[in-house]
Amino acid sequence: MQKKINIVHYWGGCPNVATSKELSFLMLIKKCAEHGWNNWLVLSKYPENSELIDPILQTGCEIIYQPRSKGNFDPASIYCNFKLLWGIKCHVFHCYNDHTSPIIAAMFARVPIRVWSKLAMSSYYEQGITPKGLQRLMPSTWITCLFSNRILAISDAAGKEIYEQVGFKNKVATVQVPVSLERFMTITGAGIRDEFNLQQSDIVITAVGHFIEVKGWDIAIKAFARVYKEIPNAKLLLVGKKTSVEFYQKICLQIERYDLQKHVFFAGNRSDIPEILKASNIFILPSRSEGTPAALIEAMAAGLPCIAAETGGIPEVIVHGNNGLMFRREDAEDLADKIVCLLSDSELRLQLTKMAQKNLEKFSIENYVDSVFSHYQNLLKYYD
Incomplete structure (x- = not known):
């Protein structure tokens, strides 16, 4: 027995x-x-x-x-x-x-x-x-x-x-x-842009994580401040809970300093991440450290071209220039360069998206x- x-x-x-x-x-x-x-x-x-x-x-x-x-x-x-x-x-x-x-x-x-x-x-x-x-x-x-x-x-x-x-x-x-691959591959993003009063012409750059320093959202704000100057219809959407009140307040002050209050949105802790990703244009992961980020793989499954920091296990997911782009860890200028490059090249976005969805089954x-x-x-x- x-x-x-x-x-x-x-x-x-x-x-x-x-x-x-x-x-x-x-x-x-x-x-x-x-x-x-x-x-x-x-x-x-x-x-x-x-x-x-x-x-x-x-x-x-x-x-x-x-x-x-x-x-x-x-x-x-x-x-x-x-x-x-x-x-x-x-x-x-x-x-x-x-x-x-x-x-x-x-x-x-x-x-x-x-x-x-x-x-x-x-x-x-x-x-x-x-x-x-x-x-x-x-x-x-x-x-x-x-x-x-x-x-x-x-x-x-x-x-x-x-x-x-x-x-x-x-x-x-x-x-x-x-990662629940099928859920992210088959969902639609209906209604998300209306919720945040985003126009169809707006270019939505999304990051998923939460308000702690290791997630690097301060790096994202600094990079976006430069991106916005070159691409005025760009918007930044930050999705995740306010884990650290201190870090959340730091991000708010940073947004005010760059005068980005009308261009950066906080989505909070959400259960409809697939829909949010489908309503976005590109995904960024500015983390200072990651084991292997599920959020990055979910964004790939949702069909988004992705940019992530070259840190931790991320190089095991992204082959730079093939299925995504990587930037130097904590380098906001390099992240801004990669965002502008990606938004300026529709063929590159299509190539990265196509290659990203090819080898996700292992996840x-x-x-x-x-x-x-x-x-x-x-x-x-x-x-x-």
């Missing part, structure tokens, strides 16, 4: 809107349930929109609510997770953003399979600095890797960063970011789920 597997998916967060990421988690939980596994999902709090968790509950998955860890080594988090994992006799523990304290708990609870998904580059990379002194030891990352059986990196760059910093190369595998949610589940199965072979 096949042993019943108990798996805990530890998100360390809470869904805000329906995105490709949330859908990929749902499909992974479904896959586990289809194989007879018992699923638990740990969220940091109850979502504002209960509809986001209804499909998860329908799979038979039990949802546990507990706060994220306070710092990298949080005794309360370790105890709380240990109690959960020991109590249900967990066989597979998969954590994402919040990792060190939960992984320590899983080790103490003798969970045989412990998996960490590394979804971003390190904070040092994001800030463009090199760790010095004791920082180079990176104890939190080292402990997580030591106690994990497998580290699923969102890009080759994210994986390489791990084993160059702390080792454990034999534990690292790349699992591509999942499908189906591929992601199959890959992650195969890692579970391969690891379990050693613990039957």
Whole structure:
């Protein structure tokens, strides 16, 4: 008789809107349930929109609510997770953003399979600095890797960063970011321009992310200030939540300084990203750091010519001049040059769009789920 597997998916967060990421988690939980596994999902709090968790509950998955860890080594988090994992006799523990304290708990609870998904580059990379002194030891990352059986990196760059910093190369595998490709390829953008009082003649440059410094929206504003002087009907649409009030205020002051109040729009946190992309003309990703950005792949799937910073895992998605353009990280002038170049060359826009949609299948949610589940199965072979 096949042993019943108990798996805990530890998100360390809470869904805000329906995105490709949330859908990929749902499909992974479904896959586990289809194989007879018992699923638990740990969220940091109850979502504002209960509809986001209804499909998860329908799979038979039990949802546990507990706060994220306070710092990298949080005794309360370790105890709380240990109690959960020991109590249900967990066989597979998969954590994402919040990792060190939960992984320590899983080790103490003798969970045989412990998996960490590394979804971003390190904070040092994001800030463009090199760790010095004791920082180079990176104890939190080292402990997580030591106690994990497998580290699923969102890009080759994210994986390489791990084993160059702390080792454990034999534990690292790349699992591509999942995107709901069909949704972005088939949607229409009807009504979006009317909502923001945009004319059909307006050229809409869109960025999707949120108000934190690593997303580089200050770089986008600086670049757009120059673009607007050359292309007066250009508009900039920023889509995402106000994660950092301080950074949001910084962006507002920057817009006022450049006198762009009538030309830059904030869309806020949205569930209709596909429609917004379809109503746009080009997509930019000015991030200072990215593992592999789902937003970029979604824009490609939606048929937008894309410009992104040459950072993190982005060069694994964009071949410069073939399926998109890249600009030098944090270089607003280079970004402005690339935007003006793209808007001035319709043949280039068509070529980039056509090539971008050719090789997106590797980023499908189906591929992601199959890959992650195969890692579970391969690891379990050693613990039957």
